[in-house]
Amino acid sequence: xxxxxxxxxxxxxRRIQAHGVETFPHECCGAMLGRDSExxxxxxxxxxxxxxxxxxxxxxxEVTPSDVQMAEKKARExxxxxxxxxxxxxxxxxRPSEFDREHAWPWYxxxxxxxxxxxxxxxxxxRLRDDRSAYDPEVIESVAQSASI
Amino acid sequence: MAVxxxxxxxxxxxxxxxxxxxxxxxxxxxxxxxxxxxFGELKKHLYSDDGRLRSFVNVYVNDEDIxxxxxxxxxxxxxxxxSIVPSIAGGARK
Numbered sequence: 448x449x450x451x452x453x454x455x456x457x458x459x460x461r462r463i464q465a466h467g468v469e470t471f472p473h474e475c476c477g478a479m480l481g482r483d484s485e486x487x488x489x490x491x492x493x494x495x496x497x498x499x500x501x502x503x504x505x506x507x508x509e510v511t512p513s514d515v516q517m518a519e520k521k522a523r524e525x526x527x528x529x530x531x532x533x534x535x536x537x538x539x540x541x542r543p544s545e546f547d548r549e550h551a552w553p554w555y556x557x558x559x560x561x562x563x564x565x566x567x568x569x570x571x572x573x574r575l576r577d578d579r580s581a582y583d584p585e586v587i588e589s590v591a592q593s594a595s596i
Numbered sequence: 597m598a599v600x601x602x603x604x605x606x607x608x609x610x611x612x613x614x615x616x617x618x619x620x621x622x623x624x625x626x627x628x629x630x631x632x633x634x635f636g637e638l639k640k641h642l643y644s645d646d647g648r649l650r651s652f653v654n655v656y657v658n659d660e661d662i663x664x665x666x667x668x669x670x671x672x673x674x675x676x677x678x679s680i681v682p683s684i685a686g687g688a689r690k
Contacts, residue, residue: 505688510685519605544689578640
């Protein structure tokens with residue numbers, strides 16, 4: 448499956464990585480707000496969120512439905528959409544786990560940042576296939592500056 | 597009962613890009629069945645292989661989570677709004 452690149456500024460990518468460093472060794476999570484069209488998808492803003500998995504934050508994250516609705520409300524106010532979610536993998540690769548796949552929604556971009564004690568490592572983006580069998584990698588395309596709202 | 601089903605953003609590509617669908621349904625089970633009959637590709641994203649609603653699929657009737665009502669047997673009335681709201685979950689290891 449071929450998907451359009453995820454366009455995101457270096458500044459926003461660094462903010463995702465910084466969030467993962469801040470919460471290490473726990474997983475961080477947040478919403479990515481932006482615009483999607485047939486040919487492109489661009490992140491305009493981030494909304495860091497609380498990881499609601501208090502019971503297992505080192506290897507699990509959860510955004511509750513009320514937090515999803517809050518993110519969607521924020522997106523509407525900014526006249527954009529929630530186009531995806533980011534989270535970190537402490538001491539684990541920036542690729543989706545089987546748990547990630549089982550709980551994923553189609554269409555969204557999923558950015559994962561691998562974080563170690565020494566700092567952030569890989570940052571990659573993924574899209575769930577229509578048949579839910581696997582993820583396809585999504586190219587992260589650096590843009591000089593996110594488009595103004 | 598004439599109800600409206602709100603479709604979350606990630607499922608709209610599989611529902612003719614519609615934000616909502618109006619239909620006749622007596623309870624939540626019938627509403628979701630009507631939705632997946634009309635848009636077959638939605639079924640695998642809403643239900644696991646054992647036929648249960650996936651844990652990260654949350655359904656509300658008006659503002660009430662059906663888990664605190666009668667779940668999929670929750671009765672519907674004319675004008676009710678059935679909303680499908682995602683939870684987002686994942687994690688590093690199986």
